[in-house]
Amino acid sequence: MGVLSVVPSPYQRDLFEALSRRPEVALSVFYQERQPHDSPWPEQPLAAYEKILPGFALRLGMVRSHFNWSLPLVDHFDLWIINASLTSATAQALMRGALTGKKWLFWGERLTPPGSSWKGLAQDYLANALEGATGILSIGSLARRDYERRFPALRHATIPYCTRLEDFSRIAGKRTENVDLTFLFCGQMIPRKGIDLLLSAFARLVAEGLPVKLRLVGREAGLPGLLKPFARAVQERIVYAGFCAPGALPLEFAQADVFVIPSRHDGWGVVVNQALASGLPVLASDQVGAACDYVISGENGLLFPAGDEEALYLAMKQMATHRERIRPWGEKSIFQAKTLTPEAGAEKLVQAIHQALS
Incomplete structure (x- = not known):
C-alpha cells in the first residue's frame, strides 16, 4: 500500500x-x-x-x-x-x-x-x-x-x-486541583482558533472576582496585540508558556484543570485527544471535529456554538462555579480516549x- x-x-x-x-x-x-x-x-x-x-x-x-x-x-x-x-x-x-x-x-x-x-x-x-x-x-x-x-x-x-497518548494518560491520575481553577488553551494564537473569544470570556470571569487562571501554550502569532486592551488584573492571571515540543506537552496538561478549544473551525484538533487522555473536562466549540465526536455535553465537557463569546463565557463560568464536576467529567474523558x-x-x-x- x-x-x-x-x-x-x-x-x-x-x-x-x-x-x-x-x-x-x-x-x-x-x-x-x-x-x-x-x-x-x-x-x-x-x-x-x-x-x-x-x-x-x-x-x-x-x-x-x-x-x-x-x-x-x-x-x-x-x-x-x-x-x-x-x-x-x-x-x-x-x-x-x-x-x-x-x-x-x-x-x-x-x-x-x-x-x-x-x-x-x-x-x-x-x-x-x-x-x-x-x-x-x-x-x-x-x-x-x-x-x-x-x-x-x-x-x-x-x-x-x-496518536500515542501514554505520556498524557500517566499524568491523568496524578493531577491535583489548583487553588485557582486553571483553564488550558493549546494551539496557535490566531482568530481561527478563537483565542480572541477566549481572552474576552476569561476577562469577564476575572472581573467577577472568580478565582481563575488561563494558561496559553502554542505559537505566539498575534497574542501580544490581543492582550493589549485588557487590564493588568486580567493579564496577571494569564500565563503564556510559549511553544512546547511534543514531549513537553504532557507536563503542560498536568498543570490544568479544564481544557478549552473555542475554534471557529478545526478539522479535527489532536489537542482534544491529549486533553481526554489527561483526564481533563473539555470545553469546545461545535466546529471542532474531535470534540463533536468525543465530548458529550454534561458528561465530560461542554459544547457551545462556534463564535459565540457569551456561550463560551457561560461554559467557563459553569466550570469555575461547579468545580465538583471536574473529577467525574475527567474520568469520562479518560474513558473516551481509550478508543483513540x-x-x-x-x-x-x-x-x-x-x-x-x-
Whole structure:
C-alpha cells in the first residue's frame, strides 16, 4: 500500500507506525516535504517505510501547493491512500491522472468553509478530483457528513487521528486541583482558533472576582496585540508558556484543570485527544471535529456554538462555579480516549482497505 502524505507529522506517523506492524500490510509512505520552514516540530529520523519526495512548495496567501517528482509507479501498489491537501499539485496530478482506474482512498479532514464565492468555486473544482476515488476516509463525523453530501455514490468510513497518548494518560491520575481553577488553551494564537473569544470570556470571569487562571501554550502569532486592551488584573492571571515540543506537552496538561478549544473551525484538533487522555473536562466549540465526536455535553465537557463569546463565557463560568464536576467529567474523558489509540486507528484503516479491495 502506498500513502501520499504532507510532512512527517507526529499526528499521522503514530498511526502509520501501528499500520506498518500489521502483517497483512506492506506500507510505503511518501511525504511531499520534510517540514515547512515555519514548522514548530523538531525533525525526527524516518522509518524504513518512509521517504521524502524531491520537490518544492509554493504559497499563495494562506494556501500552500506542493510540486513533487520522482513519484513511485502506482502499479507497484494494490491500493493508494491520498492524505494530502486538495491544493497540492502533486495530489491533484495523481488523483486526476496516474490513479485513474486504480483503487485509491482519500483520507482527510473536513474542508475549510470558503470565505468568498470564487474561493468556493475553486474548492469545488479541487474537490471534484475525489469523484475518481474508491472511497473517502473522513477524519471525524463532521467531515464525513460533508463528504457524504458531496459524494453520495462513494464508500465512506470515519478514521480519526489516533496518536500515542501514554505520556498524557500517566499524568491523568496524578493531577491535583489548583487553588485557582486553571483553564488550558493549546494551539496557535490566531482568530481561527478563537483565542480572541477566549481572552474576552476569561476577562469577564476575572472581573467577577472568580478565582481563575488561563494558561496559553502554542505559537505566539498575534497574542501580544490581543492582550493589549485588557487590564493588568486580567493579564496577571494569564500565563503564556510559549511553544512546547511534543514531549513537553504532557507536563503542560498536568498543570490544568479544564481544557478549552473555542475554534471557529478545526478539522479535527489532536489537542482534544491529549486533553481526554489527561483526564481533563473539555470545553469546545461545535466546529471542532474531535470534540463533536468525543465530548458529550454534561458528561465530560461542554459544547457551545462556534463564535459565540457569551456561550463560551457561560461554559467557563459553569466550570469555575461547579468545580465538583471536574473529577467525574475527567474520568469520562479518560474513558473516551481509550478508543483513540494508533492500534485502534490501524484496525479501522485495515477494515477500510479490505472493503476497498473487495
